[in-house]
Amino acid sequence: MFEEERAQAYAAVSELCEKAGAKKGQIVVIGCSTSEICGDRIGSNSSPDMAKAVFDGIYAALNERGIYLAAQCCEHLNRAIVIERAAVPDKEIVNVVPQPKAGGSFATTAYHRFKDPVVVEEIRADAGLDIGDTLIGMHLKRVAVPVRLEHKTIGRAHITAARTRPKFIGGERAVYNDDIK
Numbered sequence: 209m210f211e212e213e214r215a216q217a218y219a220a221v222s223e224l225c226e227k228a229g230a231k232k233g234q235i236v237v238i239g240c241s242t243s244e245i246c247g248d249r250i251g252s253n254s255s256p257d258m259a260k261a262v263f264d265g266i267y268a269a270l271n272e273r274g275i276y277l278a279a280q281c282c283e284h285l286n287r288a289i290v291i292e293r294a295a296v297p298d299k300e301i302v303n304v305v306p307q308p309k310a311g312g313s314f315a316t317t318a319y320h321r322f323k324d325p326v327v328v329e330e331i332r333a334d335a336g337l338d339i340g341d342t343l344i345g346m347h348l349k350r351v352a353v354p355v356r357l358e359h360k361t362i363g364r365a366h367i368t369a370a371r372t373r374p375k376f377i378g379g380e381r382a383v384y385n386d387d388i389k
Contacts, residue, residue, distance in 0.1 A: 210261035213245060213363045217265030220359040220367055221337060225273055227355050228335040228371035232274035235295055237333035237347045238266055239280040239287075240314035244340025245363035251282065259313035262339070262362060263321060278331055279318035280344055281311040289331050289347060290315045293324040301326045334372055340365035348372055 221236070230236060240262060242255040263279075270277050276295035281288045285304060288311075304327050306315040319325045332349040339362050345352060349372040357369050 210258055213258060214261040214265040216359060216362045217262040217339075218269045219265075220357060220362060220369070221266045221269040223357050223359055224335060224337055224355055224369045224371075225269065225275065227357070228369075230273060230275050230335055230371075233276070234334040235276045235278050235291070235331060236270060237278040237280055237289070237331065237336040237344050238314070239336070239338045239340075239342030239344040240312070241282075241340030241342050241365060242313045244365035247364040250340055250342070254308045254313045256308055256313045256317065258363070259308075259317040263314060263317045266337075267321065277318065278333055278347065279315045280342060280347060281306050281315040281327070282342070284309075285311045285315075285327075286329070287343070287346060289328050290318040290322070290325055291328065291331065292322050293326045296326065296328055296331065299326075299328045299331070302329055303327075336370050338368040338370075341368070345370075351375055 241250040242258040243253040244250050279290040306319050308316050331347050333347050336344045336348050338344045352370045355369040355371050
């Protein structure tokens, strides 16, 4: 069930990792509206079965690369983050367990599928994928840069991707890491 959406999620995250230059140990934040994937308005039709399929595709793509998945909860949990404890050893943990209609089906699935899940209020991820216009920007490092993907949708949900880069400091005469060969 939902094999097409699982495959689309895998392909989109794989492409994001490639184009963003994501490296082992980094964090990719995912905001996911299963309602939007199913063609409904965000927050109106949470689908645990769709969440499981999309999660499986995303988690497989990230695990192959040794990259951590950060699952953004919905606005009812202030867009808190479900993540593996190993990815955020020094972060303050909050006491909540997401549910399909209070956190969202995707975050709930992540919480139940991770080996050692924790929930934190915020992170600064290296890259991200927004599935269904869930607004992941608050969880990206500065400076966020758009990543143009060939994959534009998962199911019926619009997707937007981003990577981050260090801030440029010093003006026009500065030498940046990218300039040093």
